[in-house]
Amino acid sequence: MRNGTVTSFILLGLTDDPQLQVLIFIFLFLTYILSVTGNLTIITLTFVDSHLKTPMYFFLKNFSFLEISFTSACIPRYLYNIATGNKVITYNACMSQVFFTDICGTTEFFFLAAMSYDRYVAICKPLHYVTIMSSRACRILIICCWMAGLCVIIPLLSLCSNLEFCGSNMLDHFTCDEFPLVKISCSTTWIVEQTVNISAVLTLNMTLTCVVLSYGSIIRTIFRFHSVHQRKKALSTCSSHMIVVSITYGTCIFIYMNPTAKEEVTINKVVSLLFSSVSPTLNPFIYTLRNNQVKKAFKDSFERLAPLSTK
Secondary structure, three states, X not given: OOOOOOOEEEEOOOOOOHHHHHHHHHHHHHHXXXXXXHHHHHHHXXXXXXXXOOHHHHHHHHHHXXXXXXXHHHHHHHHHHHHHOOOEEEHHHHHHHHHHXXXXXXXXXXXXXXXXXXXXXXXXXXXXXXXXXXXXXXHHHHHHHHHHHHHHHHHHHHHHOOOOOOOOOEEOOOOOXXXXXXXXXXXXXXXXXXXXXXXXXHHHHHXXXXXXXXXXXXXXXXXXXXXXXXXXXXXXXXXXXXXXXXXXXXXXXXXHOOHHHHOOHHHHHHHHHHHHHHHHHHHHHHHHHOOHHHHHHHHHHHHHHHHHHHO
């Protein structure tokens, strides 16, 4: 571990204002509870309801697990920092946080690409859907998404672990991230910076290309439908996923592909906070409120549990 004399870091967070910290704590605590509860509800429903045993909900179940893992990698630690006033994080804990946030964040984009492919097959090749999106094929896609995310972050983490920190140990962020680590390192950081940029650009462009191609074919197919009801049904199955894609890609493009955003530290931190707390909170509501099958499964489960609670 080449970290010079630095054995721990100090996370400066978003603000030093005590009153503002209280508001941030309440906001993050509520969004975290809603995120975990909402995503756990989706995972539970896909296990217990027979109508949600399709590939679409298999991907949604795994995506919900990924969202819980991602937000849990950074938000609880920041809540602890605010509640106790202890902003110190050890070197090993910091590197672990970088690993888990990076692997979950990167894999999320490959998940979104896989989910868009699933929607493409369902709408454009409905007669072959069961054959193409078999249980085995779905499992392979999920494994490939995780492996792709791992392959993207391994070179970056290898470089970050070799950075030397011999001066300041104050990270101007609420979580351990490559950009604030690079800023306080006394090593040559050009290779690390370029690796971060290349990894981000490649991941965003590759997965976004898959999403755009999938939805381009979906839209063309939908416009060929003669029935208005068929068009509405097809659009309703894709609308939730398209909203999540827009939110996820929008925030990350702002952070990693906007050169001026890296210099605007406060804006960067706020956008990162929205991506790690608000986005995982919104996803369950987007999928449930716009999906009749999930709403029906929730209603049926509630009706089955209601008699048990009265006994």
